[in-house]
Amino acid sequence: xxxxxxxxxxxxxxxxxxxxxxxxxxxxxxxxxxxxxxxxxxxxxxxxxxxxxxxxxxxxxxxxxxxxxxxxxxxxxxxxxxxxxxxxxxxxxxxxxxxxxxxxxxxxxxxxxxxxxxxxxxxxxxxxxxxxxxxxxxxxxxxxxxxxxxxxxxxxxxxxxxxxxxxxxxxxxxxxxxxxxxxxxxxxxxxxxxxxxxxxxxxxxxxxxxxxxxxxxxxxxxxxxxxxxxxxxxxxxxxxxxxxxxxxxxxxxxxxxxxxxxxxxxxxxxxxxxxxxxxxxxxxxxxxxxxxxxxxxxxxxxxxxxxxxxxxxxxxxxxxxxxxxxxxxxxxxxxxxxxxxxxxxxxxxxxxxxxxxxxxxxxxxxxxxxxxxxxxxxxxxxxxxxxxxxxxxxxxxxxxxxxxxxxxxxxxxxxxxxxxxxxxxxxxxxxxxxxxxxxxxxxxxxxxxxxxxxxx
Ligand SMILES: Cc1cc2nc3c(=O)[nH]c(=O)nc-3n(C[C@H](O)[C@H](O)[C@H](O)COP(=O)(O)OP(=O)(O)OC[C@H]3O[C@@H](n4cnc5c(N)ncnc54)[C@H](O)[C@@H]3O)c2cc1C
Numbered sequence: 001x002x003x004x005x006x007x008x009x010x011x012x013x014x015x016x017x018x019x020x021x022x023x024x025x026x027x028x029x030x031x032x033x034x035x036x037x038x039x040x041x042x043x044x045x046x047x048x049x050x051x052x053x054x055x056x057x058x059x060x061x062x063x064x065x066x067x068x069x070x071x072x073x074x075x076x077x078x079x080x081x082x083x084x085x086x087x088x089x090x091x092x093x094x095x096x097x098x099x100x101x102x103x104x105x106x107x108x109x110x111x112x113x114x115x116x117x118x119x120x121x122x123x124x125x126x127x128x129x130x131x132x133x134x135x136x137x138x139x140x141x142x143x144x145x146x147x148x149x150x151x152x153x154x155x156x157x158x159x160x161x162x163x164x165x166x167x168x169x170x171x172x173x174x175x176x177x178x179x180x181x182x183x184x185x186x187x188x189x190x191x192x193x194x195x196x197x198x199x200x201x202x203x204x205x206x207x208x209x210x211x212x213x214x215x216x217x218x219x220x221x222x223x224x225x226x227x228x229x230x231x232x233x234x235x236x237x238x239x240x241x242x243x244x245x246x247x248x249x250x251x252x253x254x255x256x257x258x259x260x261x262x263x264x265x266x267x268x269x270x271x272x273x274x275x276x277x278x279x280x281x282x283x284x285x286x287x288x289x290x291x292x293x294x295x296x297x298x299x300x301x302x303x304x305x306x307x308x309x310x311x312x313x314x315x316x317x318x319x320x321x322x323x324x325x326x327x328x329x330x331x332x333x334x335x336x337x338x339x340x341x342x343x344x345x346x347x348x349x350x351x352x353x354x355x356x357x358x359x360x361x362x363x364x365x366x367x368x369x370x371x372x373x374x375x376x377x378x379x380x381x382x383x384x385x386x387x388x389x390x391x392x393x394x395x396x397x398x399x400x401x402x403x404x405x406x407x408x409x410x411x412x413x414x415x416x417x418x419x420x421x422x423x424x425x426x427x428x429x430x431x432x433x434x435x436x437x438x439x440x441x442x443x444x445x446x447x448x449x450x451x452x453x454x455x456x
Contacts, residue, residue: 001062003085004038010050013043013092025073025086029406032078034438036068041091045165045173045256051085052254052434053171059432066437069250071109071137075144079249082436090137093256103162105259108139124262127154131399142258145223145247149350149395153295154263156223158230158246165257166245168193169430173256178240200428202239205232223247226425244425251436252429266352269295270359270386272366273394275343277378282345285377289349292366296350302342304401311404318400330393343380348394360386 004017016022016039026035042048055065068082071090080086089109096115097105101122106115112126113134119125127150130136136146142164147156154160163177170193179187188199205212205228216229225247232239245252276282289297308315316324351362363386370379385391426433 001058003065007038007040007051007054007085010054011040011042011047013047014041015039016041025070025088026081028070028073028075028078028080030076030078030081032081034078034081034083036082036086037084039086039088041088043092045167048087048167048254048256049171049173051087052167052169055085055434056169056171056432059434066434067254068436069108069139069143069254071140071143072111072135074132074135075140075249077249079144079436079439080140082438087254089139094137097257099262101262101264103259103261105163105257106138107257108137108142108255110138112136112138112141119262120265122262123265125265126157126160126260127151127263128157128160131402133399135403138258138260139255142246142255143249145225145227147221147223149296149298149398151221152297153352156221158227158243160261161242161246161258162261163257163259164242164245164255166253166255168197168253169432169434176241176245177259178238178242181237181239184239197429198239198241201241201244201425202232204424204428206234209234225249225251226422228422228425249436249439251426251439253435266295267354268356268359269350269352269388269391270356270363270384271351271391271394272349272363273383273385273391274347274349274370275380275382276345276347277341277380278344281377285347288370288373289347289366292349292351292362292369294349294362294366295352296348298348298350298398299345300348300398300401301345304397305342305346307405308397308401311408314404314408315396315400318403319396323396327393327396330390341380346394348391348398350391356387 004015007015017037021039022035025039026033040047040051042051051067055067059065064084066082066084068080068086070080070086070088073080089107090111091109093107094109094111095107096110096118097107099118099122101124104115104119104126112129115138116125116129116133126138128141128147129150130141130146130148133148140146141157142161145157163175165173165175167173172193174194184198184202187195188202189195209232212228227243227247230243231241245255315327319327349366351359353359353362363384367382367384370377371382385394
């Protein structure tokens with residue numbers, strides 16, 4: 001079949017089959033490679049629906065047909081590549097519909113960095129942004145249940161998605177949000193495609209309720225899907241399908257609109273930076289630091305530090321001359337610090353507060369607590385960066401080092417863990433396996449062990 005010719009009859013957006021573009025879209029940030037037949041840039045939900053209907057109608061005759069939705073392609077597990085149709089949302093479907101201090105409704109293709117500018121005008125942020133915040137789209141963040149430096153305090157993106165519009169495998173768009181028992185009963189009695197999904201999902205989750213709840217990983221950051229344990233809560237009577245779609249990596253349907261909850265941007269933040277001689281006693285040091293309830297706790301190692309030094313000119317390109325010169329000047333004291341020996345690990349402990357004074361107090365309290373145990377944890381030195389301006393340099397190094405590594409080292413890639421999705425759910429929502437078909441499913445609850453392992 002001439003896929004481009006067929007799609008052009010039903011698609012208002014752009015379609016591209018040039019070798020150069022298909023080559024570009026054959027990669028995300030993983031080591032996998034799958035070359036699409038055609039890349040589409042949808043202009044509207046109608047475009048998305050038309051493609052889904054087309055693929056559904058022709059899947060039996062052409063089993064290789066499938067759809068992979070894509071934001072900015074920074075996925076590290078092969079989630080944003082496919083062999084048939086890739087739909088890139090970041091060209092046209094990137095409108096911010098509305099934003100208030102409490103919430104924002106946005107199309108999936110908007111870049112987080114642009115979204116952030118708009119929410120900050122309201123004094124608010126979406127705090128689950130990943131380290132790839134300058135590259136990622138909000139749709140990719142939702143589909144990957146992304147989390148990052150603020151997730152210790154706020155959790156991941158699933159905590160902030162209050163409503164989704166999704167195109168499901170029947171080609172219709174549905175709004176999903178948390179609903180109560182009464183609303184659930186009404187949905188289940190609809191007797192249509194949507195009603196059947198609600199009824200069968202509920203049956204599955206309620207019949208295996210205890211087993212599913214027991215399988216919930218006890219970790220602070222788990223971005224894997226499907227988070228079945230968060231969908232149905234017998235105690236509150238709330239049934240929330242957004243929890244299934246956030247983190248599903250586009251395997252169950254295509255997100256066309258997202259309503260996010262926002263939190264007030266904290267006015268002040270600051271860091272205590274610890275330079276460690278080695279990482280032997282991290283097991284004891286980490287709980288000690290956590291007692292002080294930091295907002296953020298991140299690290300980078302000596303190799304990352306060397307990398308940042310070696311590729312320092314790359315920061316010029318990324319930051320522009322003014323911020324780059326500022327970075328160099330602020331790094332001078334740290335250069336002197338290196339004369340005392342290269343730290344094995346640098347820990348960044350961030351505190352937030354309503355006033356600069358409150359932040360300073362928190363930073364000082366941890367500093368004081370650890371100072372007495374400096375020898376025990378082999379802490380080479382401390383740096384108090386008790387204001388945002390002073391701590392910025394560390395965040396620049398932390399956030400951008402991996403991106404520099406990716407752009408400079410071409411022959412090495414991080415090895416991803418293999419995702420496995422719960423087969424019963426995948427089959428229910430996507431019976432013909434049209435969405436991201438190369439993502440693996442698993443039939444039994446061995447899945448949960450794999451799932452827990454991945455969470456680490
Ligand atoms: C340097 C670097 C640092 C990173 N740091 C972090 C980090 O700190 N934390 C973290 O969680 N991740 C991190 N990541 C992974 C990745 O950047 C994030 O998950 C990011 O949110 C993905 O956004 P994206 O727009 O690139 O999505 P893409 O890669 O384009 O897509 C991600 C997944 O979402 C699906 N998808 C995209 N749009 C839709 C849609 N409209 N409907 C349904 N499914 C859709 C895709 O099919 C794919 O499975 C990092 C990656 C890199 C390269």
